[in-house]
Amino acid sequence: MRGASGRIRIIGGQLRNSRLDVPDLPGLRPTAERVRETLFNWLAPVITGARCLDLCAGTGALGIEALSRGAASVQFVERDAKAVLALRDNLARLKAQGGQVAAHDALSFLQGAPQPYGLVFLDPPFAQDLWVPLAQRLEQGGWLAPGAWIYVESPKGNAPVVPSNWTAHREGTAGEVRYALYRRIAPVA
Template identity: 40%
Template sequence: MIKNNTNVKTGKQSSKKNEVGQIRVIGGKWRGRKLPVVSEEGLRPTGDRMKETLFNWLMHDLTDANCLDLFAGSGALGFEAASRYAGSVTFIEKSKIAAITIKENIAKLSANNLIIFQMDALEYLNQKPSKPFDIIFIDPPFRKGLLGEVLIKLTAHSFAQKGSRIYIETEREAIIEDIPNDWFLIKEKNTGQVCHRLFEHG
């Protein structure tokens, strides 16, 4: 069971002074809404064009889905999923500033089916979830060697189940190891120096 003692508290200090831009929700009930993002090293929200492609891939899987946005950063993927009628989204983000901004954006949207935990993604994956996730977004910092351990922990603690979709975003030259034998690549696309892959848990 995931412990609930790491939920973000906004506190008195606003993150507004750290804002450098916005993300835009491109589909669903919040279509056109713009949400602030903060300046953090390694933060690179998925661009609108690729986001549209990804959510076209997932269009038949989103309604009422239980989603996990690991290494959430700006929260762009999780907010897009929620806008398209996902049942719930859990955001995991290590950066305090980025996590506070996600929490503030959840409040702006009055979205009580979204929750943010400020914690390390690998630490989160050490614990068994209360139930498996239907859709998992994995977008770790590039060139940090984190993905292999993420995949091992996801499998060891049953974060996915048969039929789950797992989206992985990496640097284009990355070689993905430790893909579980029962995951099948169903979509793949390169945009610039980034590779986007969607797997199905078989």
């Protein structure tokens, strides 16, 4: 791919050891291999057949890793045109089935008609501080299935405020990154 600044590796599943081209974009921060390995170990019992949403997808490493490990589908949402092109190229080159790419801003995307997802990857650009508005739109907009899993990546030392019915399942840190997996408890009507 022209303009690629590097490559990252898919670490498990059918696409194991495949490489993703990473465009040279300011603020693009692919989730580290060891964090993805930990996350997908946590998700192993629920990933097969999951409907996933990869908000602020960037390289799409989280969503492609999910497809590689048996997720039924992944809706990728990314606003940067170069990242969208690289993501579409990577999906086509790897023949990854079940991935769709929406060239949208995440907040705008979540104003559309909701489709509940069982697993959401919430890893916005750190400088934009989008965790709270995105989490609120996910929860209030009908985007989360009952019992959905939500992965949140943020700067170390900054645990974003999430809706009160998201319960922390597991969390960790790696370098300057905090990562956490939450489980949604459906609110009582």
